[in-house]
Amino acid sequence: MLYFIIRRILQIIPVIIGVTLILFTLMYIIPEDPAKLILEKGATPEALQNLRGKMGIDKPVYVQYWRYIKKLAKGDLGTSYRYRRSVNSILADHYPNSIKLALAAIIIEIIIGIFAGIVSAVKKYSFWDMLVTVSTTIAVCVPVYWLGMMLQVSFGLKLGWLPMSGMGDGSIRYYILPAITLASVSTAFVARMTRSTMLEVLSNDYITTAYAKGLSTNMVIGKHALKNALIPVVTLIGMDLGALMGGAILTETVFNWPGVGRTIYLAILQRDAPVVIGGTIILVMIFVVMNLIVDIIYALLDPRIRYEKKEIQI
Amino acid sequence: MAETENNKILEVKNLRTYFYTDDGVVKAVDGVSFDLKKGETLGIVGETGCGKSVTALSILRLIPEPMGKIVEGEIIFDGKDLLKLGQKELQNFRGNRISMIFQDPMTSLNPVYTVGNQVMESLVVHRKLSKEEARRGSLKLLEMVGIPEPKRRFASYPHEFSGGMRQRVMIAMAIANSPSVLIADEPTTALDVTIQAQILELMDELKSKTNSSIIIITHDLGVVAKYANRVMVMYAGKPIEFSNVDNIFYKPMHPYTIGLMKSITRLDEKNRKKLKPIEGLPPSLIDLPKGCIFRIRCKYAINQCKKEYPPLVEIEKDHRVSCYRAKEFMDGILERFGN
Amino acid sequence: MASIKELEVLEEIETGKKYSRTSLYKDAWKRLKKNKLAMLGLSIVILLILIAIFAPLISPYNPISRIKEDSSLGPGMNHLFGTDLLGRDIFSRVIYGSRISIEVGVIAVGISVIIGLFFGALSGYFGGISDAVIMRVADIFFAFPYILGAIAIMTILGPGIVNIFIAIGILGWASIARIFRSSILTIKNKEYIEAARAMGASNNRIIIKHIFPNSFAPIIVYATMNVGIAIIVEAALSFLGIGVQPPTPAWGKMLADSMAYIDTAPWMMFFPGLAILITVLGFVLLGDGLRDAFDPKLR
Numbered sequence: 001m002l003y004f005i006i007r008r009i010l011q012i013i014p015v016i017i018g019v020t021l022i023l024f025t026l027m028y029i030i031p032e033d034p035a036k037l038i039l040e041k042g043a044t045p046e047a048l049q050n051l052r053g054k055m056g057i058d059k060p061v062y063v064q065y066w067r068y069i070k071k072l073a074k075g076d077l078g079t080s081y082r083y084r085r086s087v088n089s090i091l092a093d094h095y096p097n098s099i100k101l102a103l104a105a106i107i108i109e110i111i112i113g114i115f116a117g118i119v120s121a122v123k124k125y126s127f128w129d130m131l132v133t134v135s136t137t138i139a140v141c142v143p144v145y146w147l148g149m150m151l152q153v154s155f156g157l158k159l160g161w162l163p164m165s166g167m168g169d170g171s172i173r174y175y176i177l178p179a180i181t182l183a184s185v186s187t188a189f190v191a192r193m194t195r196s197t198m199l200e201v202l203s204n205d206y207i208t209t210a211y212a213k214g215l216s217t218n219m220v221i222g223k224h225a226l227k228n229a230l231i232p233v234v235t236l237i238g239m240d241l242g243a244l245m246g247g248a249i250l251t252e253t254v255f256n257w258p259g260v261g262r263t264i265y266l267a268i269l270q271r272d273a274p275v276v277i278g279g280t281i282i283l284v285m286i287f288v289v290m291n292l293i294v295d296i297i298y299a300l301l302d303p304r305i306r307y308e309k310k311e312i313q314i
Numbered sequence: 315m316a317e318t319e320n321n322k323i324l325e326v327k328n329l330r331t332y333f334y335t336d337d338g339v340v341k342a343v344d345g346v347s348f349d350l351k352k353g354e355t356l357g358i359v360g361e362t363g364c365g366k367s368v369t370a371l372s373i374l375r376l377i378p379e380p381m382g383k384i385v386e387g388e389i390i391f392d393g394k395d396l397l398k399l400g401q402k403e404l405q406n407f408r409g410n411r412i413s414m415i416f417q418d419p420m421t422s423l424n425p426v427y428t429v430g431n432q433v434m435e436s437l438v439v440h441r442k443l444s445k446e447e448a449r450r451g452s453l454k455l456l457e458m459v460g461i462p463e464p465k466r467r468f469a470s471y472p473h474e475f476s477g478g479m480r481q482r483v484m485i486a487m488a489i490a491n492s493p494s495v496l497i498a499d500e501p502t503t504a505l506d507v508t509i510q511a512q513i514l515e516l517m518d519e520l521k522s523k524t525n526s527s528i529i530i531i532t533h534d535l536g537v538v539a540k541y542a543n544r545v546m547v548m549y550a551g552k553p554i555e556f557s558n559v560d561n562i563f564y565k566p567m568h569p570y571t572i573g574l575m576k577s578i579t580r581l582d583e584k585n586r587k588k589l590k591p592i593e594g595l596p597p598s599l600i601d602l603p604k605g606c607i608f609r610i611r612c613k614y615a616i617n618q619c620k621k622e623y624p625p626l627v628e629i630e631k632d633h634r635v636s637c638y639r640a641k642e643f644m645d646g647i648l649e650r651f652g653n
Numbered sequence: 654m655a656s657i658k659e660l661e662v663l664e665e666i667e668t669g670k671k672y673s674r675t676s677l678y679k680d681a682w683k684r685l686k687k688n689k690l691a692m693l694g695l696s697i698v699i700l701l702i703l704i705a706i707f708a709p710l711i712s713p714y715n716p717i718s719r720i721k722e723d724s725s726l727g728p729g730m731n732h733l734f735g736t737d738l739l740g741r742d743i744f745s746r747v748i749y750g751s752r753i754s755i756e757v758g759v760i761a762v763g764i765s766v767i768i769g770l771f772f773g774a775l776s777g778y779f780g781g782i783s784d785a786v787i788m789r790v791a792d793i794f795f796a797f798p799y800i801l802g803a804i805a806i807m808t809i810l811g812p813g814i815v816n817i818f819i820a821i822g823i824l825g826w827a828s829i830a831r832i833f834r835s836s837i838l839t840i841k842n843k844e845y846i847e848a849a850r851a852m853g854a855s856n857n858r859i860i861i862k863h864i865f866p867n868s869f870a871p872i873i874v875y876a877t878m879n880v881g882i883a884i885i886v887e888a889a890l891s892f893l894g895i896g897v898q899p900p901t902p903a904w905g906k907m908l909a910d911s912m913a914y915i916d917t918a919p920w921m922m923f924f925p926g927l928a929i930l931i932t933v934l935g936f937v938l939l940g941d942g943l944r945d946a947f948d949p950k951l952r
Contacts (some may be wrong), residue, residue: 014793137938143885143905143929146925205421209422209423210424212414213408213409214407215405216401219439224424227426243799243800245801249801250800250889253893303425303426
């Protein structure tokens with residue numbers, strides 16, 4: 001198990017290097033001169049040159065990349081063009097809010113998604129199954145920010161039940177609409193996946209064995225089928241965190257949620273590349289780490305995985 | 315051999331189990347009746363798809379709904395019709411009074427729970443046991459079925475076991491509550507030949523220890539010859555011949571059974587003849603022809619076979635056959651093992 | 654019954670025929686026609702393409718001309734979907750918006766299919782180091798959340814429709830490459846390919862003549878679904894202001910413009926969003942239907 005975890009952590013490193021390399025390459029071919037962005041219009045050429053030297057952007061590209069990586073390894077994401085503050089401090093203010101929102105969304109995703117999937121599979125072709133199928137199909141296709149706006153109009157504006165935007169005092173009422181919005185696509189995927197794996201699992205021989213033992217339907221589904229069905233679902237939830245992170249930018253923008261996503265959005269508008277890139281890296285990191293956690297849960301759920309990994313250990 | 319009513323532990327009457335598919339209704343089991351006596355081993359034989367497994371599943375009402383449905387019949391166990399029981403009562407019978415061993419031990423155990431957990435479950439579900447009692451009980455069961463180092467193996471997962479060992483675990487689960495009836499659905503088909511004998515010996519041994527009855531479903535006539543007391547031969551969802559094992563092997567009266575017997579090598583025959591497979595393929599169970607189903611493959615078919623399905627009648631004592639010409643075989647008018 | 658079919662397949666493999674290719678597509682079409690949802694998807698897609706082509710004929714107003722006295726009108730007789738703050742007809746803008754979505758969908762996915770096929774072929778057919786490297790790179794692209802990648806690339810490249818093609822095109826190649834690679838691997842070892850090789854066919858020839866037509870089905874399925882994803886990503890990018898630039902009417906941008914007025918003019922955001930939903934739904938349903946049609950076992 002320890003081997004497995006170490007191996008998975010080692011596998012992350014090339015991903016991070018690859019991601020930073022791609023982003024850095026793209027940043028390097030940026031047509032705009034960041035020095036000009038930082039200084040006011042009409043700055044002297046000397047001042048510009050001076051700043052370029054300070055920022056190190058007059059050096060060759062590989063030197064710049066190495067510096068960036070070195071800084072990144074220390075956790076330094078660079079300096080904002082706009083605010084002349086370190087990107088770290090800007091993001092530090094905001095990322096807890098993003099994580100809180102993401103957690104709320106994951107909770108919705110897991111509870112509603114899995115429950116809907118199970119009901120749909122166990123009562124196949126029933127009204128509930130139809131309802132789940134139709135709503136998940138639509139949820140997958142709906143633009144999240146539009147869904148967010150529709151929820152704002154209906155529950156915030158027309159019915160007045162819930163606050164339309166912002167975090168307010170941080171009470172749970174403020175979380176409901178953005179969390180539902182953020183969770184919508186993922187919940188649909190989870191429900192679909194749960195349904196199909198559950199159907200597959202229910203056709204397995206060991207389910208017949210469990211019934212033949214004299215277990216009740218609830219026991220068979222809750223104990224024998226669920227654990228097997230959840231294994232692929234857990235993987236999906238892990239893979240889907242990426243969508244959640246991406247969705248965070250859109251959702252936080254619509255709901256004026258003070259998180260990393262909205263910070264990235266504002267930085268996009270201000271063409272503040274270090275903040276955008278830094279924020280993106282943070283989101284990717286959160287994604288990768290959560291993915292690792294999911295993989296470990298996966299291995300805990302499925303003894304066969306642990307076994308195989310042990311087998312192919314060198 | 316005086317047959318008294320209370321000698322029967324299980325009686326199946328006119329069982330019909332149909333499957334409703336896109337292509338039509340599959341009459342997988344169509345009018346099966348048999349009885350099981352205390353302490354005996356009953357063999358059910360037939361080709362793949364003849365309905366023998368569905369018969370077994372029907373007894374415990376494990377037919378996957380809504381595709382499959384038991385449309386008619388009675389399954390009398392201990393004076394009660396199992397088909398009339400509610401879910402809760404049925405669960406009390408399953409795995410307790412009647413238990414079942416399945417064909418493929420590789421897929422019949424849940425891969426994500428330990429073997430011990432699954433054996434314990436069989437005990438816990440029917441008895442009020444403490445965790446420790448259940449654990450001890452399961453270890454004893456694992457030992458009984460010949461699993462080496464049961465204490466260590468208790469915490470293993472099914473994938474760490476070989477096929478034969480898994481089937482032993484299945485047996486341990488099945489006998490956990492000393493059932494009156496043990497149904498074994500092709501228990502050795504998926505196993506190596508050397509393991510097959512071990513598993514069958516184990517079942518036989520446990521049967522005499524626990525005084526239970528066994529229904530063994532197989533297409534292996536060797537297994538039947540060695541372990542069964544009585545045999546029911548099935549063809550296309552119907553029983554076609556039912557008698558004790560000697561009659562079936564030495565005095566078969568249904569052309570299909572005769573064909574089966576011809577298709578096996580007889581160690582006891584001096585001049586071993588070439589194996590003779592039955593010509594033709596088993597029919598699709600959707601559009602069954604009128605009359606006798608076997609007549610298409612039967613060289614003894616007569617006009618009457620086309621008109622009506624031959625009823626299962628008692629030709630001689632304890633020997634029931636569903637063929638119009640059975641009497642002629644019995645009287646020696648028709649040669650059985652000639653050409 | 655089944656055994657007869659098996660015999661046919663065997664025969665085809667033995668004679669080196671194209672593995673019943675024509676009948677695969679014919680059968681798939683037959684199954685697709687029976688699938689009501691898929692046909693709904695197909696109708697939406699066709700309708701959408703027609704709308705995009707005939708946009709100037711259908712739309713009652715110029716999508717970018719401002720009619721001052723008509724600004725901020727709700728849906729009505731003159732303006733079916735109402736007007737925006739600048740007095741532009743939303744119905745006409747939604748109609749014209751379909752052009753951007755279709756363009757992005759088709760071109761961006763076209764780019765990713767070309768890149769994906771190239772690397773997939775390299776990886777699947779030759780194996781070895783090229784396979785290992787390409788698949789690791791594909792892993793990185795998979796690890797990278799699609800929309801985050803698009804946002805990062807667009808921030809750096811700057812807004813504009815060509816850059817959208819590039820961003821979405823680059824990001825989508827990995828799934829196509831994987832699919833193509835795996836179908837090559839399964840087909841590669843089939844007898845008729847070995848027969849072709851034994852007869853001296855070159856690698857290129859084998860890929861183009863034998864492998865490509867046979868792995869076409871899964872690629873069509875994935876490409877169709879990717880069009881839906883591309884459209885939704887483009888809309889998101891335009892919504893964030895790094896996609897299509899004004900005054901070109903794009904659905905995502907229209908939604909962004911309407912964000913500030915959801916309390917006073919909710920119709921401004923209703924129709925463009927609905928248009929995105931229906932469009933993506935069309936491609937997803939069609940993609941699902943195609944998948945089921947090509948491989949009925951997957952259902």
